[in-house]
Amino acid sequence: MRWTAADRPRHHTTRGSMRIRNRLFGLVWAFMAGGIACAAEPQDAARESQYPWTRFLAEAFPEGLDPERSRVPHTIRDPGPDTANYPNSPETLPRGAIYVETSPVFFTGALATIQPQTYNFEYLLRMGLSDRVEFRLFSSGFTWQAAGLGQGATTGVSPITFDTKIHFWEENRELFLPAVGFEAFIQTPWGSPAFNAGTQPGLMMLFRNTLFWGLTAEYNVGIAADSTQAGYVPIDVAQWAITKEITEDFQVFVHGFQNESALPRVSAQTVVGGGFVWFPSDRLSMFGNWGAGTDKSGPATTFQLGFAGSF
Numbered sequence: 001m002r003w004t005a006a007d008r009p010r011h012h013t014t015r016g017s018m019r020i021r022n023r024l025f026g027l028v029w030a031f032m033a034g035g036i037a038c039a040a041e042p043q044d045a046a047r048e049s050q051y052p053w054t055r056f057l058a059e060a061f062p063e064g065l066d067p068e069r070s071r072v073p074h075t076i077r078d079p080g081p082d083t084a085n086y087p088n089s090p091e092t093l094p095r096g097a098i099y100v101e102t103s104p105v106f107f108t109g110a111l112a113t114i115q116p117q118t119y120n121f122e123y124l125l126r127m128g129l130s131d132r133v134e135f136r137l138f139s140s141g142f143t144w145q146a147a148g149l150g151q152g153a154t155t156g157v158s159p160i161t162f163d164t165k166i167h168f169w170e171e172n173r174e175l176f177l178p179a180v181g182f183e184a185f186i187q188t189p190w191g192s193p194a195f196n197a198g199t200q201p202g203l204m205m206l207f208r209n210t211l212f213w214g215l216t217a218e219y220n221v222g223i224a225a226d227s228t229q230a231g232y233v234p235i236d237v238a239q240w241a242i243t244k245e246i247t248e249d250f251q252v253f254v255h256g257f258q259n260e261s262a263l264p265r266v267s268a269q270t271v272v273g274g275g276f277v278w279f280p281s282d283r284l285s286m287f288g289n290w291g292a293g294t295d296k297s298g299p300a301t302t303f304q305l306g307f308a309g310s311f
Contacts, residue, residue: 046058049096053098054097055096056096058096075283077279081101082101083101083124084253085287086240087206087219088263089206090167090206090218091181092128092131092133092134093128097310099311101307102123103305103306104305104306105303105304107119107301107303108266109302110300116148117146118143120142123138123139124136131167132166133164133166133167134165136165137160138185138263142156143155143158145195156194158195159197161187161188163184163185164184165183166181166182166183171210180206182205183204183222183262187200187264198232200224202224202225203223203224204221204237204262205220216244217241218240219240224264237262238257239255239256239257242254254273254274258270269293270295272292272294283309290303
């Protein structure tokens with residue numbers, strides 16, 4: 001007896017179709033589960049970084065904003081050193097990066113009726129906790145103050161300042177919107193008694209714009225504390241710098257501040273000046289600057305020479 005196509009049993013075909021459907025459902029569920037898992041826990045490339053400290057921070061401070069940045073080799077060029085000029089940039093260090101910025105030479109001329117001339121060996125330690133949050137430790141370090149204002153010459157250690165910086169967003173050149181960051185610091189009384197100015201906080205908004213002719217403008221505005229005979233009073237502060245890259249390794253700038261520099265190291269009314277930054281390698285930079293007061297309350301001059309390294 002011959003079977004026609006319509007008369008042949010179909011149980012084998014049905015079983016085969018069920019197996020195919022089950023496999024398809026399994027694949028679909030696998031892709032969906034994988035997609036949900038990826039959405040819930042994005043892969044952080046920093047956990048596979050070549051730097052052990054970066055891998056530790058990736059576990060301690062998980063962040064999915066820009067995880068690829070943590071894998072880029074650290075360089076002192078981006079971002080550059082903050083202590084090279086008066087303002088601070090809105091950029092932060094990538095997670096795991098460490099900067100050591102120090103100025104063996106920092107000379108400040110006498111501030112009329114405020115303080116005699118001083119010499120400092122300042123330092124700034126910076127560490128990227130995440131790709132957008134930076135922990136900082138600053139001090140004017142070893143300090144010598146000349147005799148004056150009824151006091152003898154004094155040496156000691158300036159107070160420690162705890163600082164943090166947060167990067168909000170990058171620059172939008174088409175709309176001329178600046179890169180923006182935020183900084184908060186608190187100067188402690190932990191130093192030599194002669195230089196104890198009490199606990200002084202400060203809050204700053206940090207901005208950067210790319211201008212014409214290859215110029216870059218950095219500017220900060222904020223509030224800091226000033227000690228007076230009546231106690232501590234809040235003051236408005238502002239700093240600015242305009243930088244021009246001469247070569248890939250050399251930059252020059254003009255800068256200034258009103259009332260106080262970005263870090264609590266120089267206080268006056270209005271100071272302007274200029275300086276340079278040189279990058280002999282991707283891990284080392286050298287810088288110098290000078291400034292002069294434009295009024296009777298400003299210092300006769302300030303001079304700084306320092307270097308910074310990336311680790």
